[in-house]
Amino acid sequence: MKQVALWGPPSSGKTVWLAQLYIRLQRTNTNWQVFPASSATQAFIEEMRNLMTNQRRFPQGTTLENPVKIEYEFRHPAFPEHRRVFIEDRAGAVSLGETPDWLEAFSKVDGLVVLLDPNRQEYLSEVQTALENFYHKAREAGGQTDDRPVAFCLPKIDRLLRDANEVEFALQHPDAFVRDQLPADFIRFIEQYTGSRHKFFPVSAIGVQMDFGVIRPTVYYDERFELRLLPDGAPIHLLTPFEWLFQELG
Numbered sequence: 001m002k003q004v005a006l007w008g009p010p011s012s013g014k015t016v017w018l019a020q021l022y023i024r025l026q027r028t029n030t031n032w033q034v035f036p037a038s039s040a041t042q043a044f045i046e047e048m049r050n051l052m053t054n055q056r057r058f059p060q061g062t063t064l065e066n067p068v069k070i071e072y073e074f075r076h077p078a079f080p081e082h083r084r085v086f087i088e089d090r091a092g093a094v095s096l097g098e099t100p101d102w103l104e105a106f107s108k109v110d111g112l113v114v115l116l117d118p119n120r121q122e123y124l125s126e127v128q129t130a131l132e133n134f135y136h137k138a139r140e141a142g143g144q145t146d147d148r149p150v151a152f153c154l155p156k157i158d159r160l161l162r163d164a165n166e167v168e169f170a171l172q173h174p175d176a177f178v179r180d181q182l183p184a185d186f187i188r189f190i191e192q193y194t195g196s197r198h199k200f201f202p203v204s205a206i207g208v209q210m211d212f213g214v215i216r217p218t219v220y221y222d223e224r225f226e227l228r229l230l231p232d233g234a235p236i237h238l239l240t241p242f243e244w245l246f247q248e249l250g
Helices: 014-025 039-054 092-097 100-107 123-140 164-172 174-179 184-194 240-249
Strands: 002-007 033-036 068-076 079-089 111-115 150-154 198-202 204-211 214-216 219-221 227-229 234-236
Touching (some): 002 100, 014 068, 014 204, 033 039, 039 068, 068 240, 079 240, 111 123, 150 184, 150 240, 164 204, 164 214, 164 234, 174 198, 184 198, 198 240
Parallel strands (some): 111 150, 150 198
Antiparallel strands (some): 219 227
């Protein structure tokens, strides 16, 4: 069974994306089916469904003391072998520390999803450090390069989209859209460590709402100034990075 892992810095949207990946796919017309692969994942789904769908609230960031190991199993008629997405949703600060057990878990998966969070001032150097650690771990295991496919995802893209044309461009040309947002030297660095087996995707787990070509907010602040979710947002590339990885893995 092919396995994929997700890496992201603190507050990059890992928990919301993982929750929406299951909740939204249950209401989407797609050949992909996703199932919780552990009791911890089922508990996570139930908690997130109540919080995000019923209460319209965002989850709190994952704490250092309370990591959540999330495992989804993906099934598709075109793939006789099931795919498993293995994500240990730890606090982002832990992932930046790249502890030995963390790196060991990442070294055993077949593909990676890496989040690039432009809202973080140091996100480029954080991603560079992570890729270097993955590369050196592969060398320790006897490989010359880390040739696994990597989906680089720009999360919370709804904050960057200004009009219907940009939404359409992000949907139809995801790789080109993200490349336009990144420095050329950073893209060269990625190509140095991943070769040709990478692709960029803009992602929004909460999505955007279009009204006669105008982008409407999908969040609002309540009377306590807490950020809340509106129900009608259309997610952007919620599943696409995983679909690409599964195709690359064959």
